[in-house]
């Protein structure tokens with residue numbers, strides 16, 4: 110497979126001004142006619158026209174109405190070349206494609222008998238010959254013809270401009286999108302669908318019709334998605350002055366989808382997981398997921414569609430920025446600190462891990478074999494962190510000024526990350542040259558902090574040193590420009606005024622943003638009467654690993670007093686994490702270990718703190734996961750880690766059982782379900798309290814969990830109770846699983862939960878149970894959600910099970926990759942990533958994982974997606 114490099118970017122030899130597409134949809138082949146108005150790119154005086162195509166049966170090629178003969182063009186592999194073309198001409202191609210056998214779910218395919226498309230990144234070339242690259246932007250008109258009975262609804266981008274009966278049982282609908290767009294934003298849907306609709310009145314008084322299209326039996330699960338869309342539209346007007354630009358906005362839910370959703374212009378296509386929600390089928394977290402993804406795709410209308418990427422290396426230009434926008438939106442819709450904690454927890458779990466392994470890459474990658482492999486936590490989540498730093502450095506108003514200038518300069522264009530940075534800098538008169546290093550350097554930088562208090566002088570010197578990320582070369586590392594939000598906490602728990610030496614302390618702020626630009630910098634604060642406790646990188650103001658020596662007492666102090674809600678939570682995570690890791694080390698040596706009194710007291714304070722809301726309390730009570738802690742072990746010992754975490758959990762539960770029981774009593778369900786914030790908060794703390802109490806393995810609390818399951822009138826409680834039961838070796842587990850299945854076997858999204866809860870059970874024998882799940886009559890390799898709910902959940906969220914000492918977890922996942930790689934390379938390559946960290950495990954497991962990778966690598970005709978992941982891992 111060929112590797113593509115960022116620096117090899119060349120502009121196209123031709124532009125496409127407009128595209129007219131005709132689809133004759135059929136169950137045994139679909140014919141696509143494309144007419145492209147071509148215009149030679151004056152900047153590139155020479156060169157033939159080169160079009161991309163994949164799995165196309167070419168029926169004819171014509172220029173300005175004349176059919177070309179064999180010698181006038183060539184088709185070699187996935188490229189059609191026409192050497193001699195006038196500076197302006199119309200090219201017409203006719204191809205036959207086979208959506209009915211498209212299992213890759215890229216291009217045009219069928220899901221539940223309906224046609225749908227997925228074109229990002231390079232799926233449009235599977236529909237027709239095209240300059241399938243994001244810098245080629247054109248207007249599109251589309252005519253869709255299909256059997257009227259089977260495909261009554263025919264949708265594409267833009268406005269519906271015509272419809273006619275073709276007389277032979279078929280009909281035609283025509284669509285026109287007035288905005289130029291790259292091919293990856295093209296979309297088409299055809300089938301039996303119904304819509305739940307509502308209006309939105311824009312800030313300038315236009316009425317936009319919003320339609321959520323689903324299979325008819327799901328119509329009662331669309332209201333939350335519709336409301337989320339309307340809320341996102343309002344928010345983007347208020348926060349960024351961005352108004353929606355068409356008269357129609359459609360979202361279509363499909364069951365078979367490789368990722369979350371897709372922002373096609375005016376016609377988003379979604380994994381049904383991020384549309385459908387009803388209290389009895391979706392959890393509180395699912396509701397937030399729907400709101401966040403609907404908003405994310407909507408925000409792309411400006412950050413991604415109106416202004417798009419010049420080439421795929423710039424992906425974070427639209428993704429990092431749009432994630433940042435959706436994170437801010439969700440914070441505004443709910444709780445800012447809760448949202449921040451959830452996002453950082455995910456960043457540390459997934460992105461920091463990616464940064465430390467074979468897939469480490471800068472947020473703007475330098476090369477790829479398959480672009481689909483670079484829709485990563487780094488490009489998305491770290492990309493968002495980089496934007497967040499710009500926001501922190503420029504301030505909210507400065508950031509808005511930068512965004513305004515960005516849209517003013519680049520509306521209708523395909524641009525680069527440098528263009529974005531320039532707009533931010535120019536709008537604010539700031540130099541962001543050094544900031545570019547966040548786009549060129551891979552890895553998570555370490556930030557080593559040391560403090561020294563001089564009692565006589567009343568000063569505190571804080572030294573911050575940037576260290577090269579693990580896995581990167583020291584000689585390549587150059588100091589980054591990073592904002593560090595911080596405070597100094599006094600002995601009474603109050604933030605101290607932060608007067609720099611030589612400044613008056615009186616009136617100084619109690620929180621500052623330090624700007625680091627050097628490898629090492631020291632900041633001296635004066636006017637202090639007692640040694641302060643530093644609270645650094647508040648809200649994780651830069652995506653670094655902060656290293657600061659803090660003992661149990663100091664962490665407990667910050668957990669109790671830090672005025673930054675995020676850092677309070679973080680102090681707790683460090684405290685609990687350190688205890689578990691120390692326990693694991695002891696167990697690995699064959700020693701006993703004891704949970705300290707201090708740890709139990711710190712935990713008790715969290716359980717009982719009246720100032721915490723339920724969401725915050727449940728986050729603060731959650732122990733860091735095994736997967737996250739594994740990142741911090743020299744050589745990962747999954748068994749010791751698992752045992753240590755269980756022991757800590759149990760000790761905390763035993764030490765605070767009275768308080769936990771009181772919390773459960775106070776917060777447990779009473780009265781009918783409601784989805785206001787206070788009720789969500791209560792459900793969260795109740796469920797986490799009950800999960801702790803279940804570790805006592807007492808008949809009393811097991812019965813309480815079972816009763817909670819039986820009495821649940823909503824999916825949040827039902828799933829939480831079942832999840833807890835799934836970790837207990839009790840008869841109620843099987844009974845509850847059977848009841849859940851009987852009730853929900855007809856609802857694929859709920860059934861996915863049933864599979865996941867079992868695949869993530871850490872009870873002994875996990876690989877055997879998961880193998881059995883993959884043979885369940887409701888399991889299928891053809892549905893990505895189902896595969897993820899079994900194999901994905903097992904490999905990514907069942908650390909001790911996946912790493913079972915006998916290697917059976919590895920065999921199972923490798924088999925799945927091999928099974929899938931031909932039919933759905935994108936899905937297979939995600940699963941193959943489960944082995945990325947094998948070098949961090951003991952010899953025995955390393956060998957077993959390496960064996961699994963080698964077995965995958967040896968597959969004949971391995972897809973390029975899987976090839977890239979596996980070879981990077983083995984390198």
Ligand code: B3K
Nearest residue numbers: 229230368370371481484
């Ligand atoms: N832009 C799409 C992701 C496409 C993934 C292609 N393999 C969804 C999103 O980020 O909004």
Ligand code: ZN
Nearest residue numbers: 405409428431
């Ligand atoms: Zn996106």
